[in-house]
Amino acid sequence: MSKVLYIKANPNPEEKSFSAVVGRIFLNYYLKEKPGDEVIELDLYEMNIPFIDRDVLSGWEKLRQGSGFEDFALGEMLKLTIINKLAEQFIQADKYIFVSPLWNLGIPALLKAYVDAVCIVDKSFKYAEEGPVGLLKDKKAIHIQARSGVFSRGVTKDCELGDRYIRTILNFMGVQVADSVIIESVHQTPGQIDDIKTRAMEQAREASIIFAK
Numbered sequence: 001m002s003k004v005l006y007i008k009a010n011p012n013p014e015e016k017s018f019s020a021v022v023g024r025i026f027l028n029y030y031l032k033e034k035p036g037d038e039v040i041e042l043d044l045y046e047m048n049i050p051f052i053d054r055d056v057l058s059g060w061e062k063l064r065q066g067s068g069f070e071d072f073a074l075g076e077m078l079k080l081t082i083i084n085k086l087a088e089q090f091i092q093a094d095k096y097i098f099v100s101p102l103w104n105l106g107i108p109a110l111l112k113a114y115v116d117a118v119c120i121v122d123k124s125f126k127y128a129e130e131g132p133v134g135l136l137k138d139k140k141a142i143h144i145q146a147r148s149g150v151f152s153r154g155v156t157k158d159c160e161l162g163d164r165y166i167r168t169i170l171n172f173m174g175v176q177v178a179d180s181v182i183i184e185s186v187h188q189t190p191g192q193i194d195d196i197k198t199r200a201m202e203q204a205r206e207a208s209i210i211f212a213k
């Protein structure tokens with residue numbers, strides 16, 4: 001039995017989000033393959049995820065110097081407690097399903113805040129002599145992303161930094177990353193929206209079967 005983190009990074013409710021609709025379909029298909037798996041859903045826009053700010057940096061500095069929580073200011077303690085919990089939860093999980101929109105060629109800021117909370121030196125990766133080494137072994141991830149334009153080909157191909165970032169940072173932490181499910185061109189070609197949705201659902205079904213293996 002695997003522990004699956006389903007990470008939704010979209011303030012829109014599910015019915016108003018292409019990525020969330022396809023993400024839900026993916027999860028339902030996945031659970032048909034793996035009914036016994038435990039799924040924990042994180043709706044990042046309903047959570048209080050700290051950004052790395054002065055409190056977080058000074059809290060980390062105090063930890064490095066060996067201070068206990070009794071030496072922490074309230075802000076440092078509250079923010080580091082949340083970050084530590086998120087990191088522990090991430091490390092304990094076996095599989096990750098990331099669901100996000102493409103925003104300004106990248107990921108939503110709250111998803112970056114989440115990555116910053118879970119990508120922690122000596123927990124999820126370490127620096128060795130040969131360079132950085134991912135510590136999250138035997139784990140799998142997939143990213144489901146919706147975007148208005150077309151970035152899979154043509155002149156915009158190299159401009160997409162959202163899916164590329166998620167895949168790269170997960171790899172960096174040692175996670176095995178499956179092919180992403182991308183729903184693209186959703187506003188560029190409104191006449192083809194039904195075809196796009198049908199294709200995305202089929203892609204989600206196929207990807208879920210591979211992800212369950």
Ligand SMILES: Cc1cc2nc3c(=O)[nH]c(=O)nc-3n(C[C@H](O)[C@H](O)[C@H](O)COP(=O)(O)O)c2cc1C
Binds near residue numbers: 100
């Ligand atoms: C703030 C913002 C920035 C966006 N930036 C891009 C972009 O860079 N490229 C793109 O193709 N679509 C962009 N879009 C459009 C979204 O990717 C598109 O609406 C997509 O369907 C969002 O995913 P969702 O339907 O799951 O919410 C942007 C939308 C918003 C609100």
